[in-house]
Amino acid sequence: MITLRRLRRATALCVLGAALAGCGTTEAGRQAPRPAPSAPAAPSPSRTPTLAPGPGGLTPVFEHGPRTDRDKAGAPDGKLVALTFDADMTADQGPRAAAGEHFDNPRLIATLRKLKVPATVFMTGRWAEEYPDEARSIGRDPRFEIANHSYSHYAYTDDCYGLPTVSEDRMRSDLERAYTAFEKAGVANPMPYFRFPGGCYDKAALKELAATGVTAVQWDVVSGDAFATDADAVTRQVLDGVRPGSVVVMHCTRSAAPVTEEVVRAVVPELRRQGYRFVKVSELIGAANTHR
Structure with a gap:
Protein backbone atom coordinates (compact mmCIF):
# COMPACT_ATOMS: atom_id res chain seq x y z
CA MET A 1 0.00 0.00 0.00
CA ILE A 2 1.26 3.44 -0.85
CA THR A 3 0.87 5.33 2.41
CA LEU A 4 2.01 8.80 3.35
CA ARG A 5 4.67 7.19 5.53
CA ARG A 6 6.07 5.26 2.57
CA LEU A 7 6.05 8.34 0.38
CA ARG A 8 7.86 10.28 3.08
CA ARG A 9 10.41 7.46 3.36
CA ALA A 10 10.91 7.57 -0.41
CA THR A 11 11.44 11.32 -0.22
CA ALA A 12 13.99 10.89 2.55
CA LEU A 13 15.88 8.29 0.52
CA CYS A 14 15.85 10.64 -2.46
CA VAL A 15 17.36 13.41 -0.34
CA LEU A 16 20.09 11.02 0.82
CA GLY A 17 20.67 9.87 -2.74
CA ALA A 18 20.98 13.46 -3.92
CA ALA A 19 24.22 13.77 -2.06
CA LEU A 20 25.50 10.64 -3.77
CA ALA A 21 24.02 10.67 -7.25
CA GLY A 22 22.08 13.88 -7.90
CA CYS A 23 18.68 12.34 -7.05
CA GLY A 24 15.83 14.36 -8.54
CA THR A 25 18.09 16.46 -10.73
CA THR A 26 18.90 13.91 -13.44
CA GLU A 27 16.89 11.20 -15.14
CA ALA A 28 17.41 9.05 -12.05
CA GLY A 29 14.32 9.59 -9.91
CA ARG A 30 12.82 8.17 -6.79
CA GLN A 31 12.25 4.43 -6.44
CA ALA A 32 8.92 3.54 -8.03
CA PRO A 33 6.19 2.78 -5.48
CA ARG A 34 5.82 -0.96 -4.87
CA PRO A 35 2.50 -2.68 -5.45
CA ALA A 36 0.70 -4.56 -2.72
CA PRO A 37 2.14 -8.07 -2.22
CA SER A 38 -0.98 -9.64 -3.71
CA ALA A 39 -0.86 -7.51 -6.87
CA PRO A 40 1.32 -8.88 -9.68
CA ALA A 41 3.69 -6.17 -10.86
CA ALA A 42 3.49 -4.99 -14.44
CA PRO A 43 6.79 -4.30 -16.22
CA SER A 44 8.03 -0.88 -15.19
CA PRO A 45 11.31 0.98 -14.81
CA SER A 46 13.06 0.36 -11.51
CA ARG A 47 13.43 4.09 -10.98
CA THR A 48 10.70 6.60 -11.75
CA PRO A 49 11.64 10.04 -13.10
CA MET A 89 -15.42 10.56 -10.66
CA THR A 90 -16.31 12.52 -7.57
CA ALA A 91 -16.80 10.92 -4.19
CA ASP A 92 -20.58 11.43 -4.30
CA GLN A 93 -21.36 10.19 -7.83
CA GLY A 94 -22.01 6.58 -6.86
CA PRO A 95 -25.80 6.92 -7.20
CA ARG A 96 -25.39 8.27 -10.72
CA ALA A 97 -23.21 5.31 -11.66
CA ALA A 98 -25.74 2.94 -10.09
CA ALA A 99 -28.43 4.58 -12.23
CA GLY A 100 -26.48 3.77 -15.39
CA GLU A 101 -24.22 6.76 -16.00
CA HIS A 102 -20.86 5.69 -17.43
CA PHE A 103 -17.78 7.30 -15.94
CA ASP A 104 -15.48 4.84 -17.73
CA ASN A 105 -14.59 4.50 -21.42
CA PRO A 106 -13.44 0.98 -22.33
CA ARG A 107 -13.66 1.72 -26.04
CA LEU A 108 -11.11 4.52 -25.64
CA ILE A 109 -8.68 2.20 -23.84
CA ALA A 110 -9.21 -0.46 -26.53
CA THR A 111 -8.43 2.10 -29.25
CA LEU A 112 -5.23 3.20 -27.52
CA ARG A 113 -4.18 -0.44 -27.37
CA LYS A 114 -5.08 -1.05 -31.00
CA LEU A 115 -3.11 2.01 -32.12
CA LYS A 116 -0.24 1.08 -29.77
CA VAL A 117 -0.27 4.47 -28.06
CA PRO A 118 1.39 4.78 -24.63
CA ALA A 119 -0.63 6.95 -22.28
CA THR A 120 -0.90 8.13 -18.70
CA VAL A 121 -4.26 7.83 -16.93
CA PHE A 122 -4.80 10.19 -14.00
CA MET A 123 -7.33 8.25 -11.99
CA THR A 124 -9.42 9.21 -9.00
CA GLY A 125 -9.72 6.71 -6.18
CA ARG A 126 -13.48 6.78 -6.53
CA TRP A 127 -13.15 5.73 -10.20
CA ALA A 128 -10.92 2.81 -9.20
CA GLU A 129 -13.50 1.72 -6.65
CA GLU A 130 -16.31 1.87 -9.20
CA TYR A 131 -14.36 0.10 -11.97
CA PRO A 132 -11.76 -2.09 -10.22
CA ASP A 133 -11.43 -4.58 -13.09
CA GLU A 134 -10.76 -1.79 -15.59
CA ALA A 135 -8.36 -0.04 -13.24
CA ARG A 136 -6.44 -3.27 -12.71
CA SER A 137 -6.33 -4.01 -16.45
CA ILE A 138 -5.00 -0.54 -17.26
CA GLY A 139 -2.49 -0.68 -14.42
CA ARG A 140 -1.08 -4.04 -15.51
CA ASP A 141 -0.69 -3.05 -19.15
CA PRO A 142 2.91 -1.88 -19.70
CA ARG A 143 1.69 0.49 -22.39
CA PHE A 144 -0.08 2.57 -19.73
CA GLU A 145 0.70 4.09 -16.36
CA ILE A 146 -1.75 5.14 -13.66
CA ALA A 147 -1.20 8.33 -11.71
CA ASN A 148 -3.12 10.01 -8.89
CA HIS A 149 -5.99 12.40 -9.55
CA SER A 150 -7.13 12.56 -5.89
CA TYR A 151 -9.71 10.30 -4.27
CA SER A 152 -12.69 12.63 -4.34
CA HIS A 153 -12.09 14.89 -7.36
CA TYR A 154 -12.84 17.75 -5.02
CA ALA A 155 -10.81 20.90 -5.70
CA TYR A 156 -7.69 21.83 -3.77
CA THR A 157 -8.49 25.53 -4.10
CA ASP A 158 -11.63 27.62 -3.84
CA ASP A 159 -13.56 28.65 -6.95
CA CYS A 160 -12.45 25.80 -9.23
CA TYR A 161 -15.10 25.22 -11.90
CA GLY A 162 -17.77 24.78 -9.25
CA LEU A 163 -16.16 21.69 -7.71
CA PRO A 164 -16.59 21.02 -4.01
CA THR A 165 -13.38 21.73 -2.11
CA VAL A 166 -11.02 19.80 0.15
CA SER A 167 -9.74 21.64 3.21
CA GLU A 168 -5.99 22.04 3.59
CA ASP A 169 -5.83 19.61 6.50
CA ARG A 170 -7.43 16.87 4.36
CA MET A 171 -5.42 17.28 1.15
CA ARG A 172 -2.77 14.70 1.92
CA SER A 173 -5.26 12.15 3.23
CA ASP A 174 -7.38 12.62 0.09
CA LEU A 175 -4.34 11.93 -2.09
CA GLU A 176 -3.34 8.91 0.01
CA ARG A 177 -6.87 7.52 -0.04
CA ALA A 178 -6.64 7.33 -3.84
CA TYR A 179 -3.48 5.20 -3.60
CA THR A 180 -5.29 2.95 -1.13
CA ALA A 181 -8.14 2.53 -3.63
CA PHE A 182 -5.62 1.64 -6.35
CA GLU A 183 -4.11 -1.02 -4.11
CA LYS A 184 -7.50 -2.54 -3.34
CA ALA A 185 -8.27 -2.67 -7.06
CA GLY A 186 -5.00 -4.50 -7.71
CA VAL A 187 -3.30 -1.68 -9.61
CA ALA A 188 0.39 -2.43 -10.03
CA ASN A 189 2.97 0.33 -9.64
CA PRO A 190 0.89 3.54 -9.55
CA MET A 191 3.12 6.48 -10.32
CA PRO A 192 4.20 9.23 -7.89
CA TYR A 193 2.49 11.84 -10.06
CA PHE A 194 -0.52 13.91 -9.06
CA ARG A 195 -2.94 15.97 -11.12
CA PHE A 196 -5.00 18.52 -9.25
CA PRO A 197 -8.74 18.22 -9.88
CA GLY A 198 -9.64 20.92 -12.37
CA GLY A 199 -5.92 21.70 -12.62
CA CYS A 200 -6.46 24.18 -9.78
CA TYR A 201 -3.71 24.69 -7.22
CA ASP A 202 -2.03 27.41 -5.20
CA LYS A 203 1.01 27.75 -2.97
CA ALA A 204 -0.88 26.38 0.03
CA ALA A 205 -1.79 23.20 -1.85
CA LEU A 206 1.78 22.74 -3.10
CA LYS A 207 3.00 23.14 0.46
CA GLU A 208 0.52 20.64 1.87
CA LEU A 209 1.51 17.93 -0.61
CA ALA A 210 5.27 18.51 -0.44
CA ALA A 211 5.82 15.80 2.18
CA THR A 212 4.29 13.14 -0.09
CA GLY A 213 7.07 13.44 -2.67
CA VAL A 214 4.74 13.54 -5.67
CA THR A 215 5.35 15.57 -8.80
CA ALA A 216 2.29 17.60 -9.83
CA VAL A 217 1.55 17.18 -13.55
CA GLN A 218 -0.36 19.84 -15.45
CA TRP A 219 -0.49 20.26 -19.25
CA ASP A 220 0.11 22.74 -22.04
CA VAL A 221 -2.57 21.55 -24.49
CA VAL A 222 -6.24 21.63 -23.47
CA SER A 223 -8.11 19.29 -25.79
CA GLY A 224 -11.52 20.73 -24.96
CA ASP A 225 -13.07 17.25 -24.99
CA ALA A 226 -14.96 17.77 -21.73
CA PHE A 227 -18.68 17.85 -22.58
CA ALA A 228 -17.82 18.37 -26.25
CA THR A 229 -19.98 16.87 -28.99
CA ASP A 230 -18.00 18.04 -32.04
CA ALA A 231 -15.09 15.63 -32.48
CA ASP A 232 -13.68 17.60 -35.41
CA ALA A 233 -13.42 20.77 -33.32
CA VAL A 234 -11.62 18.95 -30.52
CA THR A 235 -9.28 17.30 -33.03
CA ARG A 236 -8.36 20.67 -34.53
CA GLN A 237 -7.73 22.14 -31.09
CA VAL A 238 -5.33 19.34 -30.20
CA LEU A 239 -3.47 19.43 -33.50
CA ASP A 240 -3.19 23.22 -33.40
CA GLY A 241 -1.82 23.16 -29.86
CA VAL A 242 0.70 20.33 -29.87
CA ARG A 243 4.40 21.21 -29.89
CA PRO A 244 7.43 19.04 -29.10
CA GLY A 245 7.23 18.06 -25.45
CA SER A 246 3.50 18.73 -25.10
CA VAL A 247 1.26 17.18 -22.46
CA VAL A 248 -2.30 16.90 -23.79
CA VAL A 249 -5.16 16.64 -21.30
CA MET A 250 -8.21 14.58 -22.29
CA HIS A 251 -10.73 12.51 -20.36
CA CYS A 252 -11.61 8.85 -19.90
CA THR A 253 -15.27 9.38 -19.02
CA ARG A 254 -18.00 8.47 -21.49
CA SER A 255 -20.70 10.61 -19.90
CA ALA A 256 -18.59 13.78 -19.70
CA ALA A 257 -16.37 13.33 -22.77
CA PRO A 258 -18.29 11.29 -25.36
CA VAL A 259 -16.16 12.10 -28.42
CA THR A 260 -12.68 11.45 -27.00
CA GLU A 261 -12.22 8.02 -28.59
CA GLU A 262 -13.10 9.45 -32.01
CA VAL A 263 -10.64 12.30 -31.46
CA VAL A 264 -7.85 9.87 -30.61
CA ARG A 265 -8.48 7.93 -33.82
CA ALA A 266 -8.00 11.16 -35.79
CA VAL A 267 -5.18 12.76 -33.80
CA VAL A 268 -2.82 9.80 -33.48
CA PRO A 269 -2.14 9.08 -37.16
CA GLU A 270 -1.84 12.79 -37.99
CA LEU A 271 0.70 13.49 -35.24
CA ARG A 272 2.66 10.42 -36.27
CA ARG A 273 2.64 11.70 -39.84
CA GLN A 274 4.14 14.94 -38.49
CA GLY A 275 6.95 13.00 -36.84
CA TYR A 276 5.72 12.88 -33.25
CA ARG A 277 6.40 9.94 -30.95
CA PHE A 278 3.90 9.17 -28.20
CA VAL A 279 5.30 8.60 -24.72
CA LYS A 280 4.04 8.33 -21.17
CA VAL A 281 4.47 11.22 -18.76
CA SER A 282 7.29 9.37 -16.99
CA GLU A 283 9.36 9.32 -20.19
CA LEU A 284 8.64 12.99 -20.84
CA ILE A 285 9.78 13.91 -17.32
CA GLY A 286 12.87 11.79 -17.81
CA ALA A 287 13.60 13.60 -21.07
CA ALA A 288 13.15 16.95 -19.34
CA ASN A 289 15.64 15.95 -16.64
CA THR A 290 18.26 14.91 -19.19
CA HIS A 291 17.97 18.26 -20.97
CA ARG A 292 18.82 20.25 -17.83
Whole structure:
Protein backbone atom coordinates (compact mmCIF):
# COMPACT_ATOMS: atom_id res chain seq x y z
CA MET A 1 0.00 0.00 0.00
CA ILE A 2 1.26 3.44 -0.85
CA THR A 3 0.87 5.33 2.41
CA LEU A 4 2.01 8.80 3.35
CA ARG A 5 4.67 7.19 5.53
CA ARG A 6 6.07 5.26 2.57
CA LEU A 7 6.05 8.34 0.38
CA ARG A 8 7.86 10.28 3.08
CA ARG A 9 10.41 7.46 3.36
CA ALA A 10 10.91 7.57 -0.41
CA THR A 11 11.44 11.32 -0.22
CA ALA A 12 13.99 10.89 2.55
CA LEU A 13 15.88 8.29 0.52
CA CYS A 14 15.85 10.64 -2.46
CA VAL A 15 17.36 13.41 -0.34
CA LEU A 16 20.09 11.02 0.82
CA GLY A 17 20.67 9.87 -2.74
CA ALA A 18 20.98 13.46 -3.92
CA ALA A 19 24.22 13.77 -2.06
CA LEU A 20 25.50 10.64 -3.77
CA ALA A 21 24.02 10.67 -7.25
CA GLY A 22 22.08 13.88 -7.90
CA CYS A 23 18.68 12.34 -7.05
CA GLY A 24 15.83 14.36 -8.54
CA THR A 25 18.09 16.46 -10.73
CA THR A 26 18.90 13.91 -13.44
CA GLU A 27 16.89 11.20 -15.14
CA ALA A 28 17.41 9.05 -12.05
CA GLY A 29 14.32 9.59 -9.91
CA ARG A 30 12.82 8.17 -6.79
CA GLN A 31 12.25 4.43 -6.44
CA ALA A 32 8.92 3.54 -8.03
CA PRO A 33 6.19 2.78 -5.48
CA ARG A 34 5.82 -0.96 -4.87
CA PRO A 35 2.50 -2.68 -5.45
CA ALA A 36 0.70 -4.56 -2.72
CA PRO A 37 2.14 -8.07 -2.22
CA SER A 38 -0.98 -9.64 -3.71
CA ALA A 39 -0.86 -7.51 -6.87
CA PRO A 40 1.32 -8.88 -9.68
CA ALA A 41 3.69 -6.17 -10.86
CA ALA A 42 3.49 -4.99 -14.44
CA PRO A 43 6.79 -4.30 -16.22
CA SER A 44 8.03 -0.88 -15.19
CA PRO A 45 11.31 0.98 -14.81
CA SER A 46 13.06 0.36 -11.51
CA ARG A 47 13.43 4.09 -10.98
CA THR A 48 10.70 6.60 -11.75
CA PRO A 49 11.64 10.04 -13.10
CA THR A 50 10.40 12.87 -10.90
CA LEU A 51 11.20 16.55 -10.54
CA ALA A 52 13.27 18.05 -7.76
CA PRO A 53 11.26 20.03 -5.17
CA GLY A 54 10.28 23.55 -6.16
CA PRO A 55 11.35 26.78 -4.43
CA GLY A 56 11.12 26.48 -0.67
CA GLY A 57 10.63 22.72 -0.95
CA LEU A 58 7.20 23.03 -2.53
CA THR A 59 5.72 20.24 -4.64
CA PRO A 60 7.26 20.57 -8.13
CA VAL A 61 4.95 21.20 -11.09
CA PHE A 62 5.53 19.71 -14.55
CA GLU A 63 3.76 21.24 -17.55
CA HIS A 64 5.64 20.07 -20.64
CA GLY A 65 8.82 18.37 -21.80
CA PRO A 66 11.70 19.60 -23.97
CA ARG A 67 10.72 21.79 -26.92
CA THR A 68 13.15 20.03 -29.21
CA ASP A 69 13.50 16.89 -31.27
CA ARG A 70 17.06 16.29 -30.11
CA ASP A 71 18.60 15.01 -26.92
CA LYS A 72 21.15 16.88 -24.80
CA ALA A 73 24.01 15.61 -26.96
CA GLY A 74 22.28 16.85 -30.10
CA ALA A 75 21.28 13.42 -31.40
CA PRO A 76 17.81 12.96 -32.92
CA ASP A 77 15.36 12.06 -30.17
CA GLY A 78 12.06 12.54 -31.96
CA LYS A 79 9.31 15.01 -31.24
CA LEU A 80 7.76 13.71 -28.03
CA VAL A 81 4.15 14.15 -26.96
CA ALA A 82 2.24 12.66 -24.02
CA LEU A 83 -1.47 11.96 -24.18
CA THR A 84 -3.03 11.99 -20.71
CA PHE A 85 -6.55 11.00 -19.73
CA ASP A 86 -8.33 12.02 -16.55
CA ALA A 87 -10.56 9.26 -15.17
CA ASP A 88 -12.83 11.56 -13.21
CA MET A 89 -15.42 10.56 -10.66
CA THR A 90 -16.31 12.52 -7.57
CA ALA A 91 -16.80 10.92 -4.19
CA ASP A 92 -20.58 11.43 -4.30
CA GLN A 93 -21.36 10.19 -7.83
CA GLY A 94 -22.01 6.58 -6.86
CA PRO A 95 -25.80 6.92 -7.20
CA ARG A 96 -25.39 8.27 -10.72
CA ALA A 97 -23.21 5.31 -11.66
CA ALA A 98 -25.74 2.94 -10.09
CA ALA A 99 -28.43 4.58 -12.23
CA GLY A 100 -26.48 3.77 -15.39
CA GLU A 101 -24.22 6.76 -16.00
CA HIS A 102 -20.86 5.69 -17.43
CA PHE A 103 -17.78 7.30 -15.94
CA ASP A 104 -15.48 4.84 -17.73
CA ASN A 105 -14.59 4.50 -21.42
CA PRO A 106 -13.44 0.98 -22.33
CA ARG A 107 -13.66 1.72 -26.04
CA LEU A 108 -11.11 4.52 -25.64
CA ILE A 109 -8.68 2.20 -23.84
CA ALA A 110 -9.21 -0.46 -26.53
CA THR A 111 -8.43 2.10 -29.25
CA LEU A 112 -5.23 3.20 -27.52
CA ARG A 113 -4.18 -0.44 -27.37
CA LYS A 114 -5.08 -1.05 -31.00
CA LEU A 115 -3.11 2.01 -32.12
CA LYS A 116 -0.24 1.08 -29.77
CA VAL A 117 -0.27 4.47 -28.06
CA PRO A 118 1.39 4.78 -24.63
CA ALA A 119 -0.63 6.95 -22.28
CA THR A 120 -0.90 8.13 -18.70
CA VAL A 121 -4.26 7.83 -16.93
CA PHE A 122 -4.80 10.19 -14.00
CA MET A 123 -7.33 8.25 -11.99
CA THR A 124 -9.42 9.21 -9.00
CA GLY A 125 -9.72 6.71 -6.18
CA ARG A 126 -13.48 6.78 -6.53
CA TRP A 127 -13.15 5.73 -10.20
CA ALA A 128 -10.92 2.81 -9.20
CA GLU A 129 -13.50 1.72 -6.65
CA GLU A 130 -16.31 1.87 -9.20
CA TYR A 131 -14.36 0.10 -11.97
CA PRO A 132 -11.76 -2.09 -10.22
CA ASP A 133 -11.43 -4.58 -13.09
CA GLU A 134 -10.76 -1.79 -15.59
CA ALA A 135 -8.36 -0.04 -13.24
CA ARG A 136 -6.44 -3.27 -12.71
CA SER A 137 -6.33 -4.01 -16.45
CA ILE A 138 -5.00 -0.54 -17.26
CA GLY A 139 -2.49 -0.68 -14.42
CA ARG A 140 -1.08 -4.04 -15.51
CA ASP A 141 -0.69 -3.05 -19.15
CA PRO A 142 2.91 -1.88 -19.70
CA ARG A 143 1.69 0.49 -22.39
CA PHE A 144 -0.08 2.57 -19.73
CA GLU A 145 0.70 4.09 -16.36
CA ILE A 146 -1.75 5.14 -13.66
CA ALA A 147 -1.20 8.33 -11.71
CA ASN A 148 -3.12 10.01 -8.89
CA HIS A 149 -5.99 12.40 -9.55
CA SER A 150 -7.13 12.56 -5.89
CA TYR A 151 -9.71 10.30 -4.27
CA SER A 152 -12.69 12.63 -4.34
CA HIS A 153 -12.09 14.89 -7.36
CA TYR A 154 -12.84 17.75 -5.02
CA ALA A 155 -10.81 20.90 -5.70
CA TYR A 156 -7.69 21.83 -3.77
CA THR A 157 -8.49 25.53 -4.10
CA ASP A 158 -11.63 27.62 -3.84
CA ASP A 159 -13.56 28.65 -6.95
CA CYS A 160 -12.45 25.80 -9.23
CA TYR A 161 -15.10 25.22 -11.90
CA GLY A 162 -17.77 24.78 -9.25
CA LEU A 163 -16.16 21.69 -7.71
CA PRO A 164 -16.59 21.02 -4.01
CA THR A 165 -13.38 21.73 -2.11
CA VAL A 166 -11.02 19.80 0.15
CA SER A 167 -9.74 21.64 3.21
CA GLU A 168 -5.99 22.04 3.59
CA ASP A 169 -5.83 19.61 6.50
CA ARG A 170 -7.43 16.87 4.36
CA MET A 171 -5.42 17.28 1.15
CA ARG A 172 -2.77 14.70 1.92
CA SER A 173 -5.26 12.15 3.23
CA ASP A 174 -7.38 12.62 0.09
CA LEU A 175 -4.34 11.93 -2.09
CA GLU A 176 -3.34 8.91 0.01
CA ARG A 177 -6.87 7.52 -0.04
CA ALA A 178 -6.64 7.33 -3.84
CA TYR A 179 -3.48 5.20 -3.60
CA THR A 180 -5.29 2.95 -1.13
CA ALA A 181 -8.14 2.53 -3.63
CA PHE A 182 -5.62 1.64 -6.35
CA GLU A 183 -4.11 -1.02 -4.11
CA LYS A 184 -7.50 -2.54 -3.34
CA ALA A 185 -8.27 -2.67 -7.06
CA GLY A 186 -5.00 -4.50 -7.71
CA VAL A 187 -3.30 -1.68 -9.61
CA ALA A 188 0.39 -2.43 -10.03
CA ASN A 189 2.97 0.33 -9.64
CA PRO A 190 0.89 3.54 -9.55
CA MET A 191 3.12 6.48 -10.32
CA PRO A 192 4.20 9.23 -7.89
CA TYR A 193 2.49 11.84 -10.06
CA PHE A 194 -0.52 13.91 -9.06
CA ARG A 195 -2.94 15.97 -11.12
CA PHE A 196 -5.00 18.52 -9.25
CA PRO A 197 -8.74 18.22 -9.88
CA GLY A 198 -9.64 20.92 -12.37
CA GLY A 199 -5.92 21.70 -12.62
CA CYS A 200 -6.46 24.18 -9.78
CA TYR A 201 -3.71 24.69 -7.22
CA ASP A 202 -2.03 27.41 -5.20
CA LYS A 203 1.01 27.75 -2.97
CA ALA A 204 -0.88 26.38 0.03
CA ALA A 205 -1.79 23.20 -1.85
CA LEU A 206 1.78 22.74 -3.10
CA LYS A 207 3.00 23.14 0.46
CA GLU A 208 0.52 20.64 1.87
CA LEU A 209 1.51 17.93 -0.61
CA ALA A 210 5.27 18.51 -0.44
CA ALA A 211 5.82 15.80 2.18
CA THR A 212 4.29 13.14 -0.09
CA GLY A 213 7.07 13.44 -2.67
CA VAL A 214 4.74 13.54 -5.67
CA THR A 215 5.35 15.57 -8.80
CA ALA A 216 2.29 17.60 -9.83
CA VAL A 217 1.55 17.18 -13.55
CA GLN A 218 -0.36 19.84 -15.45
CA TRP A 219 -0.49 20.26 -19.25
CA ASP A 220 0.11 22.74 -22.04
CA VAL A 221 -2.57 21.55 -24.49
CA VAL A 222 -6.24 21.63 -23.47
CA SER A 223 -8.11 19.29 -25.79
CA GLY A 224 -11.52 20.73 -24.96
CA ASP A 225 -13.07 17.25 -24.99
CA ALA A 226 -14.96 17.77 -21.73
CA PHE A 227 -18.68 17.85 -22.58
CA ALA A 228 -17.82 18.37 -26.25
CA THR A 229 -19.98 16.87 -28.99
CA ASP A 230 -18.00 18.04 -32.04
CA ALA A 231 -15.09 15.63 -32.48
CA ASP A 232 -13.68 17.60 -35.41
CA ALA A 233 -13.42 20.77 -33.32
CA VAL A 234 -11.62 18.95 -30.52
CA THR A 235 -9.28 17.30 -33.03
CA ARG A 236 -8.36 20.67 -34.53
CA GLN A 237 -7.73 22.14 -31.09
CA VAL A 238 -5.33 19.34 -30.20
CA LEU A 239 -3.47 19.43 -33.50
CA ASP A 240 -3.19 23.22 -33.40
CA GLY A 241 -1.82 23.16 -29.86
CA VAL A 242 0.70 20.33 -29.87
CA ARG A 243 4.40 21.21 -29.89
CA PRO A 244 7.43 19.04 -29.10
CA GLY A 245 7.23 18.06 -25.45
CA SER A 246 3.50 18.73 -25.10
CA VAL A 247 1.26 17.18 -22.46
CA VAL A 248 -2.30 16.90 -23.79
CA VAL A 249 -5.16 16.64 -21.30
CA MET A 250 -8.21 14.58 -22.29
CA HIS A 251 -10.73 12.51 -20.36
CA CYS A 252 -11.61 8.85 -19.90
CA THR A 253 -15.27 9.38 -19.02
CA ARG A 254 -18.00 8.47 -21.49
CA SER A 255 -20.70 10.61 -19.90
CA ALA A 256 -18.59 13.78 -19.70
CA ALA A 257 -16.37 13.33 -22.77
CA PRO A 258 -18.29 11.29 -25.36
CA VAL A 259 -16.16 12.10 -28.42
CA THR A 260 -12.68 11.45 -27.00
CA GLU A 261 -12.22 8.02 -28.59
CA GLU A 262 -13.10 9.45 -32.01
CA VAL A 263 -10.64 12.30 -31.46
CA VAL A 264 -7.85 9.87 -30.61
CA ARG A 265 -8.48 7.93 -33.82
CA ALA A 266 -8.00 11.16 -35.79
CA VAL A 267 -5.18 12.76 -33.80
CA VAL A 268 -2.82 9.80 -33.48
CA PRO A 269 -2.14 9.08 -37.16
CA GLU A 270 -1.84 12.79 -37.99
CA LEU A 271 0.70 13.49 -35.24
CA ARG A 272 2.66 10.42 -36.27
CA ARG A 273 2.64 11.70 -39.84
CA GLN A 274 4.14 14.94 -38.49
CA GLY A 275 6.95 13.00 -36.84
CA TYR A 276 5.72 12.88 -33.25
CA ARG A 277 6.40 9.94 -30.95
CA PHE A 278 3.90 9.17 -28.20
CA VAL A 279 5.30 8.60 -24.72
CA LYS A 280 4.04 8.33 -21.17
CA VAL A 281 4.47 11.22 -18.76
CA SER A 282 7.29 9.37 -16.99
CA GLU A 283 9.36 9.32 -20.19
CA LEU A 284 8.64 12.99 -20.84
CA ILE A 285 9.78 13.91 -17.32
CA GLY A 286 12.87 11.79 -17.81
CA ALA A 287 13.60 13.60 -21.07
CA ALA A 288 13.15 16.95 -19.34
CA ASN A 289 15.64 15.95 -16.64
CA THR A 290 18.26 14.91 -19.19
CA HIS A 291 17.97 18.26 -20.97
CA ARG A 292 18.82 20.25 -17.83
